[in-house]
Amino acid sequence: MSTWTTHYARHIEQEEQQLYDHWLQLVQSESPSQLVDRFRLLFIEGNEYPDEEIAAALDAIVLLKTANQEFRFVLNRCCHILINRWQARPQYQAYIPVLIQLFESTPSFRSVKDLARSKSARRLRELVKDFVETEQYITLRRLAQVISAAHDNDRPAGTEPLSSLIPRYPYLYDHCLLAEGSTYEQQQTIRQLKSRAQRKYEIDLSQFVTYQVRRSQLSQSNLLDTASRILQPAKNPTLLSDQELCKALKHFAGKSQGSYTYRDLARCFLTHSAQTPSFQSFKDDLYQYITASVDPEYGKRQFNNQLYTQLKNTLPESNSQKLNDFLLVRTCSQLLNFLVVESSQQPSHFVFIDLLANLGPTLTTGLLLKIILICRKVKPHLEKRFSILFNHYESYKREAVQWLIYAMEHLNLALSTNFSTLDLSFISQW
Numbered sequence: 001m002s003t004w005t006t007h008y009a010r011h012i013e014q015e016e017q018q019l020y021d022h023w024l025q026l027v028q029s030e031s032p033s034q035l036v037d038r039f040r041l042l043f044i045e046g047n048e049y050p051d052e053e054i055a056a057a058l059d060a061i062v063l064l065k066t067a068n069q070e071f072r073f074v075l076n077r078c079c080h081i082l083i084n085r086w087q088a089r090p091q092y093q094a095y096i097p098v099l100i101q102l103f104e105s106t107p108s109f110r111s112v113k114d115l116a117r118s119k120s121a122r123r124l125r126e127l128v129k130d131f132v133e134t135e136q137y138i139t140l141r142r143l144a145q146v147i148s149a150a151h152d153n154d155r156p157a158g159t160e161p162l163s164s165l166i167p168r169y170p171y172l173y174d175h176c177l178l179a180e181g182s183t184y185e186q187q188q189t190i191r192q193l194k195s196r197a198q199r200k201y202e203i204d205l206s207q208f209v210t211y212q213v214r215r216s217q218l219s220q221s222n223l224l225d226t227a228s229r230i231l232q233p234a235k236n237p238t239l240l241s242d243q244e245l246c247k248a249l250k251h252f253a254g255k256s257q258g259s260y261t262y263r264d265l266a267r268c269f270l271t272h273s274a275q276t277p278s279f280q281s282f283k284d285d286l287y288q289y290i291t292a293s294v295d296p297e298y299g300k301r302q303f304n305n306q307l308y309t310q311l312k313n314t315l316p317e318s319n320s321q322k323l324n325d326f327l328l329v330r331t332c333s334q335l336l337n338f339l340v341v342e343s344s345q346q347p348s349h350f351v352f353i354d355l356l357a358n359l360g361p362t363l364t365t366g367l368l369l370k371i372i373l374i375c376r377k378v379k380p381h382l383e384k385r386f387s388i389l390f391n392h393y394e395s396y397k398r399e400a401v402q403w404l405i406y407a408m409e410h411l412n413l414a415l416s417t418n419f420s421t422l423d424l425s426f427i428s429q430w
Helices: 014-029 032-045 052-062 067-087 095-104 109-117 119-131 135-149 162-168 170-176 184-220 224-230 242-253 262-273 279-291 296-312 325-339 350-374 376-393 398-418 425-429
Strands: none
Touching (some): 052 067, 067 095, 067 184, 135 184, 170 398, 184 242, 184 398, 262 279, 296 325, 296 350, 325 350, 350 376
């Protein structure tokens, strides 16, 4: 069975498979510009497609009673057959946004006249128009932004929507660039994009920090003029100022509490937790572990009580049990729901906004980092929380959601310094 069907439970009609096979064959033999033109003729114009058998198969698909629910999956899959192949070839990647933008174009006047005479053509146009409102198309549009920004180092203006920033945050890709019905091959394409973006970010970050450290060293030796001549300048890859970036990196990669790094603290906590007699004892220790990073003045107002109540109400029926993996994962995932956002159905995030307003993005992100370092299995859960916030605010202008941008930038730094091979141990010299 094809990889296009093994990871997806929908029943595939004969005509539908015929459509997929058609594009799978063409993508091997035709240029991207030819394929974009074919795509426009078949799906946007809805007439004059050169292969009558494929046009007839599409007519049969759009006239099915289930087309309202199912056609978005069909169209998404046809897009990804082309996208997956083009993504693997850098010289073809620029055609991906061109393909996706087709859905925001309108058919020619002649095509519109033909639509009026054909029931299947009218139905196709309705379904394509509806497709633009689906989760499948939204993820495609975000993907187009990621591809378009791959070679663009300019920082988007504050008047642009938050959605324009998605290329900057690889940890959102799994949740924002894949929709229901994504095949294994689509998932692999997004993982490759994510890996490439993450690696580039880490290299750019390392080069910038190295440049700043060497510049600082030469400056202290009264060789600043020499530094400007011999050092290759490196650009700050974040949306933070140089000073904000330095502070955040020292916090996440250096010693954040006394002589301990975040990873040191997590190791100590896990070693101690292995000896706790019960789940209740673990929750008590977890409360102390988290609040140790919270300003006492802020904590005693209401946060500490809220946190205590949250932990108290987490699986109370298991309080007498020994800590196990299930209890650890469930406790930490529910804690992230409490600290960031519950779900897309319940997107309130007052606690998170309050933390950012009172502790700032560095310390707030540090609280989240503490949790995922003691339970690495919930790292994707935290990334999902941020994708919920991103989706919720993506149409807002950047200048209106600066608090969220700062939070996403800090999470990028925290994850890169603690969950990758990036070594910034020399950051203290900056």
